[in-house]
Amino acid sequence: MNEQTFADEPHTVRITADGHTATVVLDGADMSRALAGYTLEHRVGQPPLLVLYPSPRHSAAFDGLAHVAVAETTDPGPAVAEFLRHINPTALDQAALQRNDLDGSPNELTKAMLAQLIDWAEGRT
Incomplete structure (x- = not known):
């Protein structure tokens, strides 16, 4: 079954980080409060990959297109x-x-x- 995910097409991403905090905007929506963290990876010849780590509680800089993946929490x-x-x-x-x-x-x-x-x-x- 081919299920579409966030990573299938690039999304507009803006990240503004200042020390311990960051603002992550995905397709114009501020995702910051819903995230525990993120990883931004960029390899030559490929679009950047942004991996989002959702926060269990809903409580650097980049501006451009990136593939986006939502990570599963690994803390058992x-x-x-x-x-x-x-x-x-x-x-x-x-x-x-x-x-x-x-x-x-x-x-x-x-x-x-x-x-x-x-x-x-x-x-x-």
Whole structure:
């Protein structure tokens, strides 16, 4: 399936940076408050590539055409925290104690709990 993205056609981009802050305007719309950051890359013979990093909270200079891509966040912390919030401690205790990989080693229960959490995170029961 060929789905069109921002990167398919160049967009008008204006970036004004002054130290720790930047204003990023894309096709006339100020995107600054919706961004956690951006990367601007330009290789000889190609139009610039602007990668936008959306901010989880909605709270240098360049002026010209650029291909634009929206990056996925790579910080797994929020997803891991959300997963752990939904873990039933009693169910985790029971599942860890019933594992067949308990070996009597130090920290075996912690190892079993971590292994069980990995199994659940990967969709195994």
